[in-house]
Amino acid sequence: MIVLFNKPFNVLTKFTDEQGxxxxxxxxxxxxxxxxGRLDKDSEGLLLLTDDGQLNHQLTDPExxxxxxxxxxxxxxxDEAALTALEAGVSLKDGxxxxALAKKISEPDWLWERTPAVRFRANIPTSWISLSIKEGR
Incomplete structure (x- = not known):
């Protein structure tokens, strides 16, 4: 079985939480x-769930x-320098x-209304990127 779920903002990608x-x-x-896989609590979007352990392993195994x-x-x-840095790899505490594959895009016109709304600041510009990664860090 495969379940596609649009995970809302502020929801943990697990079924139990000791903190409620x-x-x-x-x-x-x-x-x-x-x-x-998972999405961070403050991320939202498509999440695939399955009861097929082999499929789950195939989709989530970094190998x-x-x-x-x-x-x-x-x-x-x-700017291009930031995109190039993402494509070369970013230095984090653990290495x-x-x-990644990164490119600047226009704000997607198919996005749904969200609560809270995507950040808007009148005096600070924002950009949208398409970011493809092979690891979850």
């Missing part, structure tokens, strides 16, 4: 399905090196990330 925060259980009442694409709003007017 919103989880997938608040939205999905299907036994024995597990998320193939399979499948790109996952995110549409990201960033603060400021992103260099794998190279």
């Amino acid at each position: 925060r919103p989880t997938l259980k608040d939205y999905i009442d299907i036994p024995k399905v597990y998320a193939a 399979n090196k499948e790109y996952k694409t995110y549409y990201v709003q960033v603060e400021g007017d992103i 260099l990330t794998k190279p």
Whole structure:
């Protein structure tokens, strides 16, 4: 079984939480399905859940090196130097990330109304990028 779920903002990508925060259980009442990957609590978007352990492993195992694409709003007017840096790999506390695919895009016109709304600041420009990564860090 495959379940496609549009994970809302502020929802944890798991079914239980000791602190009582919103989880997938608040939205999905299907036994024995597990998320193939995750989105951070403050991220939103498509999440695939399945009861097929082999498929889940194939989709989430870093050795399979499948790109996952995110549409990201960033603060400021992103330039080629920043995109090139993402494509070369970014140095984090735990080492260099794998190279990404990054390109500046227009704000997607198919985005749904969100609560809270995507950040808008009258005096600070924002940019949108398409970011494809092979690892979740």
